[in-house]
Amino acid sequence: MRRRQFFALGLGAAACAAGCGTARSGTAGDLGTISVLPAGERWSPVAQALYRTLRRTGHPVTGTGGATTLTVTGLAALAAGEMSGLRPLHLTGTPLARLTGHTEALFVPAGSRLPDFAAFAAHLLARPERTYLAGGPLGEADHLLFGLIAQGLGADVRKIDYTGYPGAAEAAAAMLGGKVAAATGRLHDWLPRVDSGKVRVLAVSSAAPVPGLDAPTLLECGVRIDFADWCAVVGPAMTGERRGAAVRVVEEAIGSAPWAQACRDHGWEAIPLTGDGFATWLATEGERTRKVLRELGMLDTPSTTYRG
Structure with a gap:
């Protein structure tokens, strides 16, 4: 058998964006201005669609860093993190929702x-x-x-x-x-x-x-x-009312007509899962991915x- 060293994707900074991406802290339950960033170029279309959907559903969003930065990421980032020895994706920030697959x-x-x-x-x-x-x-x-x-x-x-x-x-x-x-x-x-x-x-x-x-x-x-080759959105480290507010904001966005239209336009399969259910699923998906990679x-x- 031949051996080959695998150079993992350069997504360490993206993982940090999920965990460290807030420009300033808001009060409990208040997200302030929201920004949406992709963890890599492959997720840019989804991040852009989520940004537009949040704006159309009345949430304050910005194209640069906001009070709360949401990061769109996915299976490739999870696998790359495992291969490069980074912390599991569900521990680098706050899992909010699975989006598409x-x-x-x-x-x-x-x-x-x-x-x-x-x-x-x-x-x-x-x-x-x-x-x-x-x-x-x-x-x-x-x-x-x-x-x-x-x-x-x-x-x-x-x-x-x-x-x-x-x-x-x-x-x-x-x-x-x-x-x-x-x-x-x-x-x-x-x-x-x-x-x-x-x-x-x-x-x-x-x-x-x-x-x-x-x-x-x-x-x-x-x-x-x-x-499925899925993508999801994670937030910065947050708990309590602020985490609940972030989950509700994303749930409202991905349950809206503009999001459904974006999925149809791009040929995405909507596979929504939010909050605690998504956090549990993401941890399980990480274990499955780690096992098969090994x-x-x-x-x-x-x-x-x-x-x-």
Whole structure:
């Protein structure tokens, strides 16, 4: 097996923004002026949509630092924090709400000799090191999903041969060019290739089937996975009335018509979860991510087989 040092995403400053981002403190229960910042460029569209929604729902917002800075972040930041030894995301600030997610899917070329997920699973179980896989960057959602699938099947996760690519276009080109047998990615990004007949979907990562798509869920295939490439919003350290006020502000925003329209316009899947429920879920998601990263060899002993 080949070893490769993984350089985690530079999101330490973003984690600090979640925990240290207030310009001045307000009174208990008073958020003052609100600013919304993304933890990285990938979350800028969501942060901008949340900013516009807060403004349209009557909350005082600013495009620069405010009394209360809300940070839009997501799964990639959580995984990067784990790989770089940072404090867990749910401890760097105040978890407020899960916002949106992208259903992931498992793809094969239209002419693949793997007719369905059962055939893919049998191949992965029998020869994990000879089942060449691809998706997005190492340690991010696509890579994590392959690890979770292998875990669920009982395959040797450390033997997975995974190549990480910058995006769906590069991963699809590798797969259609015969370099890999299967790929994972955001369903939304791959749908044009599915609709053109170049690619087949073996399974989707959502708990429920995707309307209009002839593909089972991983749960229906016997793999206990409900997974999405999610994003969320966290606030600075706050407790009591101020935390409650922040949760209510976000709940009002993401329950509004402008937010629903923003999700439709961008093709985002709304998966709202707020307050204590979200904080509990985020801690559990962190544990799941940490476990699969360790089994993939991305933590402690980076000995999995992957190419980048």
